[in-house]
Amino acid sequence: MELESVPGVGAKTAAALRELDDPERALSEGDVTTLARAPGISEGRAARIARGAIRAEHGDPGGFAATPRAREIFGEALGLLQERTVTDYAAKRLETLYPSGVRERIEEVRSFTERAMEREPDPDVRAALAGVEPLSEPGDVRVRDRCLATSDAERYAEAQEAIPEVSVEVVDDARQLAELARSYSTVVALDEAFAGVDVEGDVRVEPDALSEPASVVPERVLTFFARNRDRVRAAAEVHRVAGLDAPCDLGTLADALEQLDADGSVRGDDELDRLSTAVDDLDAAVSTAESVANDHLRDAIEERDVTIEGTDLLSLVERGAGVDSLLQRELADEYAAAVEKARDHLVDALRLRDTEATARRAFPDEPAYPVERQEDVVSRLREELTAARDRRATRRKRELADDLAEMRSDAESLVTAALELDVELAVARFAADFECTLPEVTDEGGFEIEGGRSPLLDVAFEEVEPVDYGVSGVTVLSGVNSGGKTSTLDLVALVTTLAHMGLPVPAESARIGRVAELHYHAKTQGTLDAGAFEATLREFGGLVTDVAADRPVMVLVDELESITEPGAAATIIAGILESLAEREVTAVFVSHLADDILEASDADLAIDGIQAEGLVDGELRVNRSPVKGKLARSTPELIVEKLADDGGDEGFYSGLLGKFE
Numbered sequence: 198m199e200l201e202s203v204p205g206v207g208a209k210t211a212a213a214l215r216e217l218d219d220p221e222r223a224l225s226e227g228d229v230t231t232l233a234r235a236p237g238i239s240e241g242r243a244a245r246i247a248r249g250a251i252r253a254e255h256g257d258p259g260g261f262a263a264t265p266r267a268r269e270i271f272g273e274a275l276g277l278l279q280e281r282t283v284t285d286y287a288a289k290r291l292e293t294l295y296p297s298g299v300r301e302r303i304e305e306v307r308s309f310t311e312r313a314m315e316r317e318p319d320p321d322v323r324a325a326l327a328g329v330e331p332l333s334e335p336g337d338v339r340v341r342d343r344c345l346a347t348s349d350a351e352r353y354a355e356a357q358e359a360i361p362e363v364s365v366e367v368v369d370d371a372r373q374l375a376e377l378a379r380s381y382s383t384v385v386a387l388d389e390a391f392a393g394v395d396v397e398g399d400v401r402v403e404p405d406a407l408s409e410p411a412s413v414v415p416e417r418v419l420t421f422f423a424r425n426r427d428r429v430r431a432a433a434e435v436h437r438v439a440g441l442d443a444p445c446d447l448g449t450l451a452d453a454l455e456q457l458d459a460d461g462s463v464r465g466d467d468e469l470d471r472l473s474t475a476v477d478d479l480d481a482a483v484s485t486a487e488s489v490a491n492d493h494l495r496d497a498i499e500e501r502d503v504t505i506e507g508t509d510l511l512s513l514v515e516r517g518a519g520v521d522s523l524l525q526r527e528l529a530d531e532y533a534a535a536v537e538k539a540r541d542h543l544v545d546a547l548r549l550r551d552t553e554a555t556a557r558r559a560f561p562d563e564p565a566y567p568v569e570r571q572e573d574v575v576s577r578l579r580e581e582l583t584a585a586r587d588r589r590a591t592r593r594k595r596e597l598a599d600d601l602a603e604m605r606s607d608a609e610s611l612v613t614a615a616l617e618l619d620v621e622l623a624v625a626r627f628a629a630d631f632e633c634t635l636p637e638v639t640d641e642g643g644f645e646i647e648g649g650r651s652p653l654l655d656v657a658f659e660e661v662e663p664v665d666y667g668v669s670g671v672t673v674l675s676g677v678n679s680g681g682k683t684s685t686l687d688l689v690a691l692v693t694t695l696a697h698m699g700l701p702v703p704a705e706s707a708r709i710g711r712v713a714e715l716h717y718h719a720k721t722q723g724t725l726d727a728g729a730f731e732a733t734l735r736e737f738g739g740l741v742t743d744v745a746a747d748r749p750v751m752v753l754v755d756e757l758e759s760i761t762e763p764g765a766a767a768t769i770i771a772g773i774l775e776s777l778a779e780r781e782v783t784a785v786f787v788s789h790l791a792d793d794i795l796e797a798s799d800a801d802l803a804i805d806g807i808q809a810e811g812l813v814d815g816e817l818r819v820n821r822s823p824v825k826g827k828l829a830r831s832t833p834e835l836i837v838e839k840l841a842d843d844g845g846d847e848g849f850y851s852g853l854l855g856k857f858e
């Protein structure tokens with residue numbers, strides 16, 4: 198996909214998107230979260246770009262929600278779905294769903310919806326989803342104990358690009374390679390030419406290293422999994438609880454993750470733990486070993502009576518001969534035993550194996566009191582243990598990295614599937630919460646809604662009374678005050694919008710004629726000034742002239758009379774309705790002036806009415822479903838009728854009632 202061909206993507210945005218690993222994939226999958234990672238692209242922008250890509254794919258000109266109120270209804274529909282997601286990803290992903298007049302696009306989402314509606318919204322799955330997030334790529338891994346070396350400038354650039362985690366050094370000859378080997382614990386030479394060169398240190402010649410970055414920097418995959426460990430585990434849990442087919446064996450994945458520490462190091466390896474503890478405890482163990490030897494020796498000396506011959510005493514006094522020689526002669530065995538105890542302690546305490554011989558030399562054979570460590574030997578022991586520990590860590594890291602590298606794409610699929618499940622579950626919950634059905638979307642105009650219940654009403658959903666309403670062509674909807682006219686328009690707009698999004702609608706059943714645009718004009722507050730009135734008229738003028746057979750539209754208008762004086766309003770509404778009636782339009786105009794509109798119109802306009810069925814305890818009882826072809830009686834008329842029925846007024850109320858007819 199050519200990035201610039203997506204509506205709303207210019208050269209600058211395309212450049213930002215190219216910074217992503219696979220922008221085409223993110224676009225075609227509507228992966229808003231990934232798109233929003235491109236520099237300078239906000240999440241709102243990312244959603245618009247993703248929608249643009251989908252529109253481009255389907256040749257959809259867009260513009261379905263053609264008025265502010267139509268856009269509001271779309272926003273509210275989206276909001277109801279987004280409230281039902283667990284993850285941010287799913288909430289963003291839902292933003293790629295939009296009302297479209299293109300059948301192919303509607304069908305595409307409908308097949309997703311059908312699948313989604315079969316899902317069981319299970320609270321345990323929701324709980325597991327809470328820990329799932331898109332995987333993040335750690336961009337900050339630096340490895341300082343290794344370097345790459347090459348003599349070739351081109352390979353140098355290639356290496357920097359392929360393995361940015363390590364330094365790349367230019368070397369011309371074996372001498373320079375040897376210098377590097379002194380500064381780094383491992384040098385990976387990329388040139389075949391260095392094969393066979395004999396330099397001291399860990400220098401490996403690996404001409405293929407760039408195509409296998411994991412062998413040079415196992416940290417890459419380890420850090421990736423360490424950072425994403427909880428998310429992958431949560432995604433695995435989602436699969437387990439929801440009974441989804443996993444792309445890999447979840448037990449094997451869990452075992453591999455179990456071996457990884459949060460900082461990317463390997464855990465649970467006894468040998469590595471042994472060596473690490475030995476390095477850490479070395480000083481303390483040597484000190485304890487000294488004490489063990491000295492305690493033994495002190496006890497031995499204290500228990501012994503040493504007889505010093507006269508000549509010995511003389512030589513001690515005269516020639517300053519050391520007590521050592523005396524010790525050597527008199528207590529040689531005790532000393533040997535003490536030192537042996539110290540050595541055993543050191544070897545046992547640190548659980549030493551390969552380095553045992555060095556450790557034993559940490560205490561000298563020559564008798565001395567107190568027994569003291571040989572600093573140089575202890576240093577050597579530390580070096581040997583550290584080297585063994587590092588070698589073991591590197592080996593285990595590489596082994597684990599190899600295992601995990603093979604699971605990376607499965608882990609990614611696992612997380613994506615869990616996140617997509619959240620999107621589906623949001624739709625499933627929406628459908629369940631509002632008792633939805635998948636509507637029929639047809640090519641013939643008009644709509645037919647049965648048992649529609651708007652979740653946008655200001656009453657709890659359980660209290661919403663079902664509405665049956667159908668219109669084909671153009672109609673005026675009359676109705677008693679507060680009878681539910683605006684709510685009916687909202688319901689029609691919502692059901693139409695959801696149907697064009699490919700989503701289920703809150704109704705027992707619904708048939709919606711496919712349209713290219715929805716023009717929903719909400720009631721204006723108060724009379725408009727001349728300028729605003731002219732602008733509104735122009736809008737309707739434009740609408741009437743633009744409607745074409747291949748772009749059918751739905752027009753919903755609430756009390757247009759509020760824009761000007763009642764007399765003029767009825768004439769204007771009648772004129773607009775007549776013009777719309779001649780075109781491919783489904784229109785519902787809510788008005789209190791139905792009578793006047795009919796009078797002002799030359800055409801035979803349809804009239805529906807939301808009827809009051811009477812007054813019960815001073816409250817209006819309303820039939821919320823508009824009655825076809827019937828002008829609604831007004832509330833005042835009903836009250837006069839009730840008073841007339843009550844009688845005792847000497848004909849005043851019945852006279853008044855007669856005037857309504």
Ligand SMILES: Nc1ncnc2c1ncn2[C@@H]1O[C@H](COP(=O)(O)OP(=O)(O)OP(=O)(O)O)[C@@H](O)[C@H]1O
Pocket residue numbers: 654655656660661662663664676677678679680681682683684685821
């Ligand atoms: N289907 C319904 N189920 C339950 N309550 C409803 C329903 N439709 C409307 N109502 C209630 O009636 C109130 C008035 O509805 P609405 O504003 O749609 O009436 P209206 O006929 O447009 O009023 P007006 O005459 O002021 O234009 C709503 O706020 C809601 O509380």
